[in-house]
Amino acid sequence: MTDKKKNKTRIAAVGDIHVRETDSGKLKEFFTQVSEKADVLLLCGDLTDTGRVEEAEVLAEELRACSIPVVAVLGNHDYERENHEEIRKTLVKANVNMLDGDSVVFGDVGFAGVKGFGGGFDKGMLGMFGEQMIKSFVQEAVDEQLKLDGALARLDSDYADIKKVAVLHYAPIKATVVGEPEQIFPFLGSSRLAEPLNRRGVLAAFHGHAHIGTLEGETSKGVKVFNVSKPILAQQGYDPPFYVLEV
Secondary structure (H helix, E strand, O other), X not given: OOOHHHHOOEEEEEEOOOEXXXXXXXXXXXXXXXXXXXXXXXXXXXXXXXXXXXXXXXXXXXXXXXXXXXXXXOOHHHHOOOOHHHHHXXXXXXXXXXXXXXXXXXXXXXXXXXXXXXXXXXXHOOOXXXXXXHHHHHHHHHHHHHHHHHHHHHHHHHOOOOEEEEEOOOEOOOHHHEOEOHHHHHHOEEHHXXXXXXXXXXOEEEEOXXXXXOOEEEOOOOOEEEEOEHHHHHHOOOOOOOEEEEO
């Protein structure tokens, strides 16, 4: 009899690790433990605390303790000082698979990733109307939606029967930001990100950003969504704070 467990991919995920320059040596044990419990690690944005390249260099050094593939997207904190390209390059040199509208495959699981953007959810989603500044804000969310859809479409065209997982920073649904003040929901994510998840048959999506949101939710089509922000995982009793899903 075949052991189906052998065909499972264990995905560990965490967001909002907010690495600082003073964190040198503090994360090696964390990444060692992740490597023992999972086959792939997802880092869901806000990799650095203030968007400094030096913080990314600390993270790159800490990741030397990680012996499994790492897939990551950037978050809003990583854009804070307009150093996001240097941060990306620093982590790519450390063998991190940085996604921004593209994908990577390990075994029979394909990971598509974007940062995402805000704009609100469901009936409260901001429309493309009014001043140019508002239109530009909405266009950013649309652009992220299209990048995610393109990455998922390429997985469909290049691989047969691939299991698709989305890696985001901003939330694609309202359910996983519940707990945050409702006034800031429009800045925590956008329902536009859920559309490609539903249409492309994504198995699960992981995001961060909402530090006091809700761990689990699902899209209107039943796609599982996990808010794996580090503070949420810690509050939920995950020690060390990472979430593992077998697919």
